[in-house]
Amino acid sequence: MIRGHQLAGATLAATIALTLSTAAFAQEKTFKIYGFGAKSGVVGIFGQQSEVAMQAAAAMINKTGGVTLGDGSKAKLVVEYLDDRCTAEEGINALRRIAAQNDAVVAVGPTCSNVAEPVFGVLQKKVGDASDSGLQFPLYTDVAAKGGLAAMSQWAFRNVPSEANMYKSIFEWVKTTRPDLQTFWGGVEKDFAHSNATFNVIKAQAGNTGLQVLGQSEWLLNDINFSNQVREMKRANADLVAISAHPFTTCGVLKEMARQNVKPKMLIGLTSSSSMETLQGCAAQAEGLIIPTSFAPVTDEARNAAAAVQALNPKYNMDLHNAAAFENIFTLKELIEKQKIMGRPDTVQADRQKMRDGLAAMKQTTGLLGKVGRTEDREAIKPFLFVQAKGGNWTVAHTPAQ
Amino acid sequence: MDLLYFLDLSQSIIDGVLFGAIYSLIGIGFTLIFGVMHKINLSYAAASIGAAYLSLLVVSAVPAPLVYVAAAIMGGVLGWLVYLICFRFLPLDNPLASLMSTVGMLLAIEELISHVTRGMPLNFPALFASTNIELGQYFIRGDLLFVFVLGCVAMVALMQLLKRTRLGLATRAVAQQPVAAQLCGMSVNTTNASTFVIAGFLGGTAGAMAGAAIGVLSPLMTLPLTVKGLVVTVIGGLGSIPGAIVAGLIVGGVENLFQFLRGVSERDIYVMLMLFVFLVFRPGGLFSAPGGRD
Numbered sequence: 217m218i219r220g221h222q223l224a225g226a227t228l229a230a231t232i233a234l235t236l237s238t239a240a241f242a243q244e245k246t247f248k249i250y251g252f253g254a255k256s257g258v259v260g261i262f263g264q265q266s267e268v269a270m271q272a273a274a275a276m277i278n279k280t281g282g283v284t285l286g287d288g289s290k291a292k293l294v295v296e297y298l299d300d301r302c303t304a305e306e307g308i309n310a311l312r313r314i315a316a317q318n319d320a321v322v323a324v325g326p327t328c329s330n331v332a333e334p335v336f337g338v339l340q341k342k343v344g345d346a347s348d349s350g351l352q353f354p355l356y357t358d359v360a361a362k363g364g365l366a367a368m369s370q371w372a373f374r375n376v377p378s379e380a381n382m383y384k385s386i387f388e389w390v391k392t393t394r395p396d397l398q399t400f401w402g403g404v405e406k407d408f409a410h411s412n413a414t415f416n417v418i419k420a421q422a423g424n425t426g427l428q429v430l431g432q433s434e435w436l437l438n439d440i441n442f443s444n445q446v447r448e449m450k451r452a453n454a455d456l457v458a459i460s461a462h463p464f465t466t467c468g469v470l471k472e473m474a475r476q477n478v479k480p481k482m483l484i485g486l487t488s489s490s491s492m493e494t495l496q497g498c499a500a501q502a503e504g505l506i507i508p509t510s511f512a513p514v515t516d517e518a519r520n521a522a523a524a525v526q527a528l529n530p531k532y533n534m535d536l537h538n539a540a541a542f543e544n545i546f547t548l549k550e551l552i553e554k555q556k557i558m559g560r561p562d563t564v565q566a567d568r569q570k571m572r573d574g575l576a577a578m579k580q581t582t583g584l585l586g587k588v589g590r591t592e593d594r595e596a597i598k599p600f601l602f603v604q605a606k607g608g609n610w611t612v613a614h615t616p617a618q
Numbered sequence: 619m620d621l622l623y624f625l626d627l628s629q630s631i632i633d634g635v636l637f638g639a640i641y642s643l644i645g646i647g648f649t650l651i652f653g654v655m656h657k658i659n660l661s662y663a664a665a666s667i668g669a670a671y672l673s674l675l676v677v678s679a680v681p682a683p684l685v686y687v688a689a690a691i692m693g694g695v696l697g698w699l700v701y702l703i704c705f706r707f708l709p710l711d712n713p714l715a716s717l718m719s720t721v722g723m724l725l726a727i728e729e730l731i732s733h734v735t736r737g738m739p740l741n742f743p744a745l746f747a748s749t750n751i752e753l754g755q756y757f758i759r760g761d762l763l764f765v766f767v768l769g770c771v772a773m774v775a776l777m778q779l780l781k782r783t784r785l786g787l788a789t790r791a792v793a794q795q796p797v798a799a800q801l802c803g804m805s806v807n808t809t810n811a812s813t814f815v816i817a818g819f820l821g822g823t824a825g826a827m828a829g830a831a832i833g834v835l836s837p838l839m840t841l842p843l844t845v846k847g848l849v850v851t852v853i854g855g856l857g858s859i860p861g862a863i864v865a866g867l868i869v870g871g872v873e874n875l876f877q878f879l880r881g882v883s884e885r886d887i888y889v890m891l892m893l894f895v896f897l898v899f900r901p902g903g904l905f906s907a908p909g910g911r912d
Contacts, residue, residue: 434881
């Protein structure tokens, strides 16, 4: 009988505890941060990596209590990521879908420059311009790297490295440390906005530092035969070869260079190729390749972030692109608190305006490699370093003074 | 024209022709299926690359040549699956039905590869990668020469299979008069499925060869190989196996020649122009049959 009473009491207590915890769970507030980018298709890795990095950052924030909203209440961060397949139409659709939600205050993305350009084009150009019916929705881009895009709209902000600064720095370093290098040959993936735009930067910087530009080889993103291009390269016999292409064609060209025995004294690559994709595709041929990057696990923060991404999903790792997505979540958390964002359906438009104003007022943010400066035209000045492919890994070749 | 320019020009054509052997192998698959079913299987090149990806499952366990055998086998399996999903239960009298189903399959295979590999290029083992033949100033890649020889062997083997075996007899009979073939006791479905498996064997081999020639596999390869395979099939003559071989080599050579002469931004214009010239002046292709199907 006593046992029966004890059992009944325990059951009652458990029921009450369960009811209370369920009620508490039901009352737990959430604040959604949207993201969009290429999650499928042949460059789907960019969006997948960004989503995991955003989720890892949100999980770290939630572990310490979440974010404090404008009314003083706490909310857990939730990430929802939409797929644009790296196409302009789907990118614009994704942005419009996000902007139509009454819980969407800000979005991180897109991942492709060819999407960022038209997407920024549908945003209102100048804040407060009543004659401009463009979308009034703040975007904080993490990956799309083509230079100067944020200038298109005052609602567009980016946390991508300045490739102009990176390549200026790398060629100055080359000039100082390798005075024996006199001539330059370029290779460019002509039909990809980022590769093509960055190649112009690379070529200009090479010329500015006194290297004689002998010419360039061109190919397309999905080319599979590089024999002509590499033969041109071979004939030029340049001391330094720079390849502005993504991992697939970078590997194709490097393998063809090995076949035709083209061995420049120095190889420089595109920022986007400083990832595991390149090493997975052609580690042996990429040996010695030097690339400027805004991410390497060289600080405690960077190591922790990389570990958090791996812990969340071991299939993914941290690189210069999703490191920016990770940083963005922490920056947005700070802004939600600083700008007293309410996170309610009835305040959504005011919240978007407050978020935009907060993003515009930022003079500096905290990045994984150190402080990140902000420019007048809403771009980032990120710390960077040069990594080199060695024995199937990326190793730090040089950290320039910044 | 100085000597160096001439050397580079002729080397471009040689490289292109040898690389065209891959287009030939893809073209054979397209043309074989068209020859039997009078349908275009747009997912063929994607399935070929898919087979090459699947063969990487055994790459650490077996020597490199067996990876190619695995690719051929996986190509056969995928070919059969494509037949089952995209053709077997569809109304074949509606030409759009199988066309759209194979477009869907092409996208599905590409997406599946992208998801499973997360879009990462994967190393593919090369046969004869370091075997290059130097003839004076000319440089011939051993791996492409091997693909070229393989393409020729495949053509001869296929011709023998079609002419000298019961399966070949059934295939030709179904291609010419499916109703009459059925009345003679031949199973149209079995014959069609066999054709897809045979084309799949070739496709898997072509996928592996393409991977070996570039050194990496990527889902980015599916679309250019599909387009080039179709161009080759049309130029060679729909249903003509020798036509596919010759057209593949021509397309490869022309593509690389114009890459050399006019650069990457104009290269494909000339290849497509060649296709239009054939469509206008010789719509049946290089090796068109003189009469009708019968």
